[in-house]
Amino acid sequence: MPELPEVETICRQLAQRLVGCVVEEVELADTAVLLNTSKEELTSQLVGRGFTRVGRRGKFLLFLLEPGEVWVTVHLGMTGQLLLQGDDAVSHPHNRLVLRLRRGQCGTREHLVFRDMRKFGRVEVSQGGPSDRLRSLGPDAWEPDPQYDPDFLASRLEGRKAPIKSLLLDQRIVAGVGNIYADEALFRAGLSPLRPGGSLSRSELEDLCEALQSVMAKAIEARGCSISDYVDTDGRAGSMQTCLAVYGRAGQTCVRCGSTLIRCVVGGRGTTYCPVCQR
């Protein structure tokens, strides 16, 4: 389940290892991964161009290729993986797209593999800028985004009656939060996931802001959370799953007060929280 920390981990790896590689060949195994992009467009825009920059916005990965400012925007969906493999790359039933690359003039061969079991991931090619889908995103729920602060959160939550958990998952409000870190941040902030978004006080908003930042920072440090399918570009798991206080722990005891953690459904999403610590 790639959320902001998992995508950031992948982004950092690819920024180091993908820049300087030129696309030699495109192997598309499933046209359904393409969004607003034809198979012909994918090939003609990528072959012969080189990666010059790798970035992230929310849960989206952004790749800039030159010459001609060609952008590739990737969303990993639920189970998407981006793997960087050498000549030992092998075919796999869930490989959707493979870019065969060459590093430098006569350098080594690499393969950038987009693998996705559940088929929710998407790849989009565009010129002059990344995907239009980025336009509706709120600021990243993480420190480096200067727009992200309690004031902004307050303005977006004012008057909202939907549960705060659902609003945190709305990428138009803040970007990068998924089901795992929404539950974890609400636990850290001592807030019930069921609270109407507009009912949070100023100090509660500050706590929530701080909780999101601290949980994101810790998860990035742990190189992500490997609950089900997530791995980094080398296929290695992260370690954040061992640090989770509530997600996946329904029926177990609260690490803070010892009460039994409750599971319920909020906005159609499984939600775990402590009925004593979170009010």
Add this chain to the structure above:
DNA sequence: CCCAAGTCCTGGTTGC
């Protein structure tokens, strides 16, 4: 058979 996930879409409701 149902569950999990993230995003998009739809249809119904609320509030100005």
Add this chain to the structure above:
DNA sequence: TGCAACCAGGACTTGG
């Protein structure tokens, strides 16, 4: 009354 904003729920996908 009309309209936009809001909210809930379903579709999509497939292995466990």
